[in-house]
Amino acid sequence: MDWNRGQIIGRGSSATVSVATSSISGEIFAVKSAELSQSEALQREQKILSSLNSPHVVSYIGHDVTRENSHLVYNLLIEYVPGGTLNDALRRKKRPDEAAIGRYTRKIVQGLEYLHSLGLVHCDIKGANILMAETGPKIADFGCARWANSGDEERPISGTPTFMAPEAARGEHQGCAGDVWSLGCTIIEMASGNSPWSNSGDPVSVLYRVAYSGETPEFPSFLSEKAEDFLGKCLRRNPEERWTASQLLKHPFLEELSLTEVKESDSSCSPTSILDQGIWNCLEDHTSESFGGTRSGNWAVDRIGKLALFSGEVTWTSGDQSWVTIRSDNDEQNNSSIMDYGMDLTSSSSCSSESDIFGDENIIDINIVGFSQCREKSVVAFRNLIFERDRDDLLVIPLTSTFLKS
Numbered sequence: 001m002d003w004n005r006g007q008i009i010g011r012g013s014s015a016t017v018s019v020a021t022s023s024i025s026g027e028i029f030a031v032k033s034a035e036l037s038q039s040e041a042l043q044r045e046q047k048i049l050s051s052l053n054s055p056h057v058v059s060y061i062g063h064d065v066t067r068e069n070s071h072l073v074y075n076l077l078i079e080y081v082p083g084g085t086l087n088d089a090l091r092r093k094k095r096p097d098e099a100a101i102g103r104y105t106r107k108i109v110q111g112l113e114y115l116h117s118l119g120l121v122h123c124d125i126k127g128a129n130i131l132m133a134e135t136g137p138k139i140a141d142f143g144c145a146r147w148a149n150s151g152d153e154e155r156p157i158s159g160t161p162t163f164m165a166p167e168a169a170r171g172e173h174q175g176c177a178g179d180v181w182s183l184g185c186t187i188i189e190m191a192s193g194n195s196p197w198s199n200s201g202d203p204v205s206v207l208y209r210v211a212y213s214g215e216t217p218e219f220p221s222f223l224s225e226k227a228e229d230f231l232g233k234c235l236r237r238n239p240e241e242r243w244t245a246s247q248l249l250k251h252p253f254l255e256e257l258s259l260t261e262v263k264e265s266d267s268s269c270s271p272t273s274i275l276d277q278g279i280w281n282c283l284e285d286h287t288s289e290s291f292g293g294t295r296s297g298n299w300a301v302d303r304i305g306k307l308a309l310f311s312g313e314v315t316w317t318s319g320d321q322s323w324v325t326i327r328s329d330n331d332e333q334n335n336s337s338i339m340d341y342g343m344d345l346t347s348s349s350s351c352s353s354e355s356d357i358f359g360d361e362n363i364i365d366i367n368i369v370g371f372s373q374c375r376e377k378s379v380v381a382f383r384n385l386i387f388e389r390d391r392d393d394l395l396v397i398p399l400t401s402t403f404l405k406s
């Protein structure tokens with residue numbers, strides 16, 4: 001598949017992640033890249049990811065090798081999840097309440113149940129490796145993953161010390177139960193905003209404490225009895241006593257949510273087209289309940305209306321690293337139809353925030369993440385909007401939730 005690399009959206013220890021668009025279909029996806037000579041971990045991740053298929057796991061699209069600035073680069077093409085990581089969301093917003101924590105946890109546990117049923121251990125479950133899709137959290141970054149009961153057992157133990165189970169921290173074993181311990185740590189992270197053992201100093205001291213102290217991390221104080229009990233089942237020091245993902249899905253903390261979900265799915269808000277009004281309303285529901293947003297009324301109609309009617313000048317800033325300049329390869333070609341909507345995005349550079357466009361301070365964290373041209377189409381992707389110009393038509397496509405300031 002021919003594709004164009006867009007802006008870098010993340011960097012990890014093994015790879016750089018960029019947004020990308022297909023030259024033919026205009027489809028947006030994420031590309032995780034590393035120099036071919038240093039791509040062993042990424043190639044391993046490709047093998048694992050290509051064997052998975054679950055709504056709770058980031059989807060595999062393909063892989064290839066490209067030549068860029070005379071370097072050979074290995075690329076893993078995966079679904080683009082515009083909401084960023086769970087950690088990003090926690091940093092940006094008010095902490096989720098217990099109901100939201102329950103909903104997120106349920107999706108992660110469903111993902112873990114799927115992986116564990118295949119005999120795959122993720123080995124690095126934490127907020128930074130959970131991506132926030134519109135449908136809920138998805139498990140990502142399989143760089144540390146290993147197959148249980150296979151030659152993989154010989155691989156050195158890997159993961160993040162603060163999220164590591166005691167048996168893994170002691171270097172004994174890293175199995176499915178270890179992921180459940182890390183899930184417990186991730187719940188603490190969601191509830192408190194801090195990773196567990198946050199007062200224990202450097203990673204080596206943390207590792208020692210996890211391995212040998214006999215302690216469990218401190219539980220956040222505001223949790224209900226049910227949530228505390230759930231956390232207790234994840235954070236049993238003895239892996240044999242820890243609950244499995246399948247058992248956890250039947251715990252009252254999550255089981256009641258499954259009933260609500262059945263009701264919700266009756267009024268599914270899956271879009272039937274990219275301009276489907278429902279998806280906007282659906283996004284509003286999702287964000288306001290997840291992060292304590294307080295807006296009411298038909299936000300979607302309002303928002304599209306503002307977008308369509310905007311006729312002021314977009315304020316462009318320079319020097320702010322979080323904003324990229326939109327440039328086309330052929331500026332002349334781009335200067336027409338976007339103006340129909342009153343915004344000349346392409347002849348300017350980049351906007352400082354969506355509030356400059358919408359005049360609404362409640363909307364934050366909008367990034368332009370990529371721009372590409374394919375045949376007659378130009379696509380400008382914002383973190384949660386796409387403006388797609390197809391000759392005469394400007395389509396406005398919501399990509400993900402807009403997070404609202406609490």
Ligand SMILES: Nc1ncnc2c1ncn2[C@@H]1O[C@H](COP(=O)(O)OP(=O)(O)OP(=O)(O)O)[C@@H](O)[C@H]1O
Nearest residue numbers: 009010011012013014015017030079080081141143
């Ligand atoms: N599919 C995706 N959609 C959107 N953003 C992504 C996607 N995959 C990764 N990212 C972003 O890129 C960052 C780095 O990705 P990832 O954690 O997979 O890299 P890594 O090199 O394996 O990291 P680590 O250092 O944890 O091993 C993530 O934290 C996230 O912000």
